[in-house]
Amino acid sequence: MTDTETPPLQPKKRGLTRRQRRSLSRGIQYAVFVAAVTAFAVVADWDRLQNQFAQADIAERMFPDVITLALKNTVLYTVTGFAVGLALGMVIALMRLSSVGPYRWLAGIYIEIFRGLPALLIFIFIGVAVPLAFPGTEIIGGTYGKVALALGLVAAAYMAETIRAGIQAVPKGQMEAARSLGFSPARAMVSIIVPQAFRIILPPLTNELVLLFKDSSLVLFLGVTLEERELSKYGRDLASQTANSTPILVAGLCYLLITIPLGFVVRRMEAKAQEAVK
Amino acid sequence: MSRPEIRVSGLHKSFGDNQVLRGIDLEIGQGEVVCVIGPSGSGKSTLLRCVNLLEEPTKGQVFVGGTELTDPDVDIDAVRRRIGMVFQQFNLFPHLTVTENLTLPQRRVLRRGKAEAAGVAAENLRRVGLAEKADAYPSSLSGGQQQRVAIARALAMGPEVMLFDEPTSALDPELVGDVLAVMRMLATEGMTMMVVTHEMTFAREVADRVVFMDGGVIVEDGTPGQVIGAPRHERTRHFLSRLLDPAMAEVEEETSDQVGKSE
Numbered sequence: 001m002t003d004t005e006t007p008p009l010q011p012k013k014r015g016l017t018r019r020q021r022r023s024l025s026r027g028i029q030y031a032v033f034v035a036a037v038t039a040f041a042v043v044a045d046w047d048r049l050q051n052q053f054a055q056a057d058i059a060e061r062m063f064p065d066v067i068t069l070a071l072k073n074t075v076l077y078t079v080t081g082f083a084v085g086l087a088l089g090m091v092i093a094l095m096r097l098s099s100v101g102p103y104r105w106l107a108g109i110y111i112e113i114f115r116g117l118p119a120l121l122i123f124i125f126i127g128v129a130v131p132l133a134f135p136g137t138e139i140i141g142g143t144y145g146k147v148a149l150a151l152g153l154v155a156a157a158y159m160a161e162t163i164r165a166g167i168q169a170v171p172k173g174q175m176e177a178a179r180s181l182g183f184s185p186a187r188a189m190v191s192i193i194v195p196q197a198f199r200i201i202l203p204p205l206t207n208e209l210v211l212l213f214k215d216s217s218l219v220l221f222l223g224v225t226l227e228e229r230e231l232s233k234y235g236r237d238l239a240s241q242t243a244n245s246t247p248i249l250v251a252g253l254c255y256l257l258i259t260i261p262l263g264f265v266v267r268r269m270e271a272k273a274q275e276a277v278k
Numbered sequence: 279m280s281r282p283e284i285r286v287s288g289l290h291k292s293f294g295d296n297q298v299l300r301g302i303d304l305e306i307g308q309g310e311v312v313c314v315i316g317p318s319g320s321g322k323s324t325l326l327r328c329v330n331l332l333e334e335p336t337k338g339q340v341f342v343g344g345t346e347l348t349d350p351d352v353d354i355d356a357v358r359r360r361i362g363m364v365f366q367q368f369n370l371f372p373h374l375t376v377t378e379n380l381t382l383p384q385r386r387v388l389r390r391g392k393a394e395a396a397g398v399a400a401e402n403l404r405r406v407g408l409a410e411k412a413d414a415y416p417s418s419l420s421g422g423q424q425q426r427v428a429i430a431r432a433l434a435m436g437p438e439v440m441l442f443d444e445p446t447s448a449l450d451p452e453l454v455g456d457v458l459a460v461m462r463m464l465a466t467e468g469m470t471m472m473v474v475t476h477e478m479t480f481a482r483e484v485a486d487r488v489v490f491m492d493g494g495v496i497v498e499d500g501t502p503g504q505v506i507g508a509p510r511h512e513r514t515r516h517f518l519s520r521l522l523d524p525a526m527a528e529v530e531e532e533t534s535d536q537v538g539k540s541e
Contacts, residue, residue, distance in 0.1 A: 177369035
């Protein structure tokens with residue numbers, strides 16, 4: 001045998017050093033990325049895209065309705081859904097932590113079902129099954145009530161798990177200190193534990209708000225009047241009226257108008273929470 | 279000794295198969311200061327936590343101020359208002375300021391008005407020497423200051439009895455003195471106190487009685503001069519020698535009754 005079988009510990013002097021190899025690999029990655037973007041830009045038919053998605057006059061016609069009606073409704077649906085979800089999620093989280101077995105099981109079943117189903121199915125269920133099951137009854141607030149309920153039911157499952165994790169993250173000594181001062185378990189939970197838990201879960205809860213904001217587009221499966229349309233429905237309707245997709249693009253930008261600042265707020269809160277831990 | 283303020287009789291406590299307390303009988307008179315000492319796992323913290331029912335005794339009775347805490351029908355929240363508790367880890371409420379830590383329990387539990395609660399809070403912060411920290415958050419205080427706030431928080435509820443669970447064990451050595459000074463002040467004011475501690479100097483100088491526990495039972499109970507000065511039992515002597523001169527201890531086999539719940 002002429003070759004050595006074990007590789008030398010020191011890299012051979014000839015050839016590339018580790019550092020050179022790393023920058024070469026980085027260079028190749030950049031080249032591939034630039035090539036892909038260039039190919040996309042060259043191959044795509046920009047004129048037709050602009051025709052279909054960026055007609056200034058159509059976009060202009062959408063204002064102010066896209067803000068005063070569609071965005072307003074989207075925000076309204078999201079906020080009411082979030083409120084219902086938070087209240088219900090809180091109850092389910094407390095049930096999940098209860099010492100009473102049946103409460104824990106019920107909460108567990110609820111979470112598994114509503115986390116496992118697509119939000120779309122729950123909207124259809126609220127829109128179709130509830131009127132069938134309880135004929136003659138109206139959900140308070142009409143469409144607004146139905147959306148708040150459907151979004152709330154979905155959100156509650158996720159928020160319950162988040163709230164439970166937050167409550168469990170509060171050190172055990174806090175409950176002991178409260179009890180030793182004479183707080184009842186319920187009062188200690190409300191006055192001492194939950195306020196601390198919410199500080200911990202504020203970032204994930206805000207994330208949940210962003211998710212709900214997007215899920216509010218599912219309202220179109222409930223059948224809405226012209227006045228009740230939100231961004232997605234409004235954009236689609238206008239797109240089919242004008243036979244042009246510009247309204248879709250404008251609606252999309254309106255979502256980002258809210259979600260990007262919210263995301264920024266979440267990152268700020270997370271950074272602050274990190275700092276507080278140190 | 280007048281009527282016992284704290285009376286424990288036939289107290290047993292198990293965690294699963296682990297028998298932590300095996301028959302404790304103890305009486306603490308009004309205004310008495312009793313220090314409970316003993317090796318870790320001896321059950322001294324568990325005993326203290328049984329006195330305000332943070333741990334549910336497996337068997338036996340606990341009386342505080344004539345009320346039986348182990349009675350299943352007792353209003354435990356009402357009894358606990360008369361028993362102040364100070365923890366090793368302070369357990370201040372971190373989302374509240376120092377003053378709010380003192381006022382919130384008064385307002386929520388004792389239903390005191392805003393002005394009265396604030397007055398009581400200020401008075402007790404002054405007693406522990408932290409009046410100027412009234413608006414600070416616990417996280418900005420040293421361990422010693424946090425523990426003094428925790429004592430003030432317990433005092434603000436107007437307790438008849440104070441329980442201390444290793445109040446200085448989590449403190450840097452140079453901060454221990456401030457906390458002990460506050461406890462000494464309480465003792466001279468006539469507060470009934472039960473103190474689980476490793477501070478032998480405090481036990482010797484402030485306590486009326488010292489109780490030595492080992493393996494879930496009370497081994498020795500007497501004046502500091504008797505228990506610390508002239509221990510009658512080998513186990514007490516052994517513990518004290520290791521505590522007073524840890525550098526001289528020798529490596530030894532673990533015996534089963536020393537292995538208990540870690541504290």
